[in-house]
Amino acid sequence: MGGAQQGQSDRVAEHERVAAVRRLGVLDTEPEERFDRVARLAQQLFHVPNAMVSLVDADRLFYKAHIGTAVTQIPRRHSFCSMAIAEPATFVVEDASADPRYSANPYVAGDPRLRFYAGQPLVAPGGHRVGTLCVADDRPREFSAADRALLGDLARWVEKELIVEAELERAASVQAGLLPAAPPVLDGYDVAGACLPARAVGGDFYDWDVVPGGVTVTLADVMGKGMGAAIIAATVRAVLRASSRARGVDGALADTQAAVEPDLLGSGSFVTAFHARLDTTAHELSYVDAGHGLSLLVPADGGGVRRLTSTGPPLGIPEYVGERLVTRLALAPGDLLVTFSDGVLDVLDGTLASVDRVGDAVRGATSAQDAVDRVLALAPAGVERPDDLTVLALRRSGAPAGAPGHASSEGKDDA
Amino acid sequence: MTRMQLDRDVRPDGIAVLRPRGRLTMVAASDLKAVVDDVVAQGHTVVVVDLHETEFMDSSGLGALVGGLRSARAAGGDLRIARPSTQVRTVLELTTMDRVLRPHASVEDAVGAG
Numbered sequence: 429m430g431g432a433q434q435g436q437s438d439r440v441a442e443h444e445r446v447a448a449v450r451r452l453g454v455l456d457t458e459p460e461e462r463f464d465r466v467a468r469l470a471q472q473l474f475h476v477p478n479a480m481v482s483l484v485d486a487d488r489l490f491y492k493a494h495i496g497t498a499v500t501q502i503p504r505r506h507s508f509c510s511m512a513i514a515e516p517a518t519f520v521v522e523d524a525s526a527d528p529r530y531s532a533n534p535y536v537a538g539d540p541r542l543r544f545y546a547g548q549p550l551v552a553p554g555g556h557r558v559g560t561l562c563v564a565d566d567r568p569r570e571f572s573a574a575d576r577a578l579l580g581d582l583a584r585w586v587e588k589e590l591i592v593e594a595e596l597e598r599a600a601s602v603q604a605g606l607l608p609a610a611p612p613v614l615d616g617y618d619v620a621g622a623c624l625p626a627r628a629v630g631g632d633f634y635d636w637d638v639v640p641g642g643v644t645v646t647l648a649d650v651m652g653k654g655m656g657a658a659i660i661a662a663t664v665r666a667v668l669r670a671s672s673r674a675r676g677v678d679g680a681l682a683d684t685q686a687a688v689e690p691d692l693l694g695s696g697s698f699v700t701a702f703h704a705r706l707d708t709t710a711h712e713l714s715y716v717d718a719g720h721g722l723s724l725l726v727p728a729d730g731g732g733v734r735r736l737t738s739t740g741p742p743l744g745i746p747e748y749v750g751e752r753l754v755t756r757l758a759l760a761p762g763d764l765l766v767t768f769s770d771g772v773l774d775v776l777d778g779t780l781a782s783v784d785r786v787g788d789a790v791r792g793a794t795s796a797q798d799a800v801d802r803v804l805a806l807a808p809a810g811v812e813r814p815d816d817l818t819v820l821a822l823r824r825s826g827a828p829a830g831a832p833g834h835a836s837s838e839g840k841d842d843a
Numbered sequence: 844m845t846r847m848q849l850d851r852d853v854r855p856d857g858i859a860v861l862r863p864r865g866r867l868t869m870v871a872a873s874d875l876k877a878v879v880d881d882v883v884a885q886g887h888t889v890v891v892v893d894l895h896e897t898e899f900m901d902s903s904g905l906g907a908l909v910g911g912l913r914s915a916r917a918a919g920g921d922l923r924i925a926r927p928s929t930q931v932r933t934v935l936e937l938t939t940m941d942r943v944l945r946p947h948a949s950v951e952d953a954v955g956a957g
């Protein structure tokens with residue numbers, strides 16, 4: 429390979445390495461105890477003044493943890509961490525001022541007058557060396573094979589912490605990819621949904637899909653957090669969508685259960701779901717509620733809000749022997765259906781009284797989006813939520829029979 | 844937010860009584876499941892979970908109870924729950940899981956429910 433080609437492939441490799449650093453989602457974030465803990469331990473075990481968790485970005489080092497210095501970033505050029513990530517092995521300089529390769533280095537000749545450095549490269553899941561766990565001193569030191577092994581063990585610990593963060597990011601993007609992009613255009617109905625994720629990604633999602641004669645709507649919650657729950661949620665969504673084209677709501681849920689039950693039993697998880705099909709001509713909603721229990725029918729005529737109770741067991745609970753029954757509801761003009769996740773309940777007091785509060789909040793909503801906004805407004809702003817808030821609303825247009833506005837909408841039909 | 848505490852007792856009749864106190868959510872749920880597995884492995888296959896002081900339970904907590912039920916039944920025993928708070932009872936009723944984990948009014952009732 430010629431020099432130019434080598435340079436080209438080095439540039440590509442470095443570009444990919446920097447992308448891997450950035451994908452970790454750690455650059456420019458606040459210090460965290462889970463990284464500080466490891467750096468502090470390294471500092472104490474090796475009796476050195478400085479210990480850092482560094483990430484080597486394109487042209488700078490960012491210190492996620494920095495014991496013994498207040499500096500959070502330095503230029504990459506001339507840095508020992510940048511040299512350390514060139515090779516997989518521990519990079520050790522026992523006395524920099526006595527070594528002609530480093531004695532003129534600005535970090536050696538000038539501040540902080542570095543003499544000793546030992547850095548263990550941190551490897552990201554894709555194999556890229558993204559940074560180091562390193563210790564440093566302004567006095568020369570010896571660093572034995574046992575010291576190298578210990579630094580290596582501590583670095584593996586930091587790598588695990590880095591992956592936790594990256595996995596949360598990936599799970600969040602899987603979860604975001606589950607949500608439908610734009611509301612469907614329907615004759616005489618509007619539909620809206622929202623999902624506000626908590627920091628720990630859960631397995632909530634909502635969905636809608638236009639089918640011949642109407643639309644299906646779904647709100648489901650996979651017990652658990654992180655990538656595992658997000659992957660099960662993706663499977664539930666895909667199977668429900670595919671199966672709903674040929675089968676009724678109960679058949680679609682049965683197919684979904686068959687598809688995910690082995691995974692659910694293996695992971696000790698389960699799924700609750702509300703899955704409905706609206707016939708936009710007959711104005712009839714058929715639904716199955718698999719242990720969800722958090723759906724409200726708000727009649728436009730001012731009658732009482734009705735909670736739609738579960739019609740069968742969650743997915744993944746073979747101990748509950750029972751059918752999931754299909755229930756049918758007629759929707760009058762102005763009637764509203766709202767279904768939401770237990771995260772909504774939990775920001776209130778978690779009991780059935782908080783279901784009534786949701787009902788009070790959405791009564792009088794003028795559109796599906798208005799109803800969704802009203803439910804989200806129940807959550808206190810600025811408080812970290814333990815669980816996702818997921819809401820889906822469906823509203824039949826128009827005002828109830830006998831109310832002002834009803835006559836005018838009929839008049840329009842005559843025109 | 845307080846972390847869950849978990850007390851365990853083995854009665855003279857060999858039945859294990861577990862008392863999770865506080866919030867039975869994600870981290871606490873895996874602790875509870877581990878303790879159920881542990882007492883079942885020691886031969887106490889009938890387990891009563893007294894929920895009187897469980898202030899809050901989410902779906903992860905429910906998952907731990909179901910997981911514990913499976914462990915106990917696999918060993919030929921059972922897991923029963925007693926004295927759930929209103930919030931815990933709400934979670935069981937909404938999800939229909941009260942059909943699988945029937946709440947008992949007292950630990951004694953749960954023990955005798957065989």
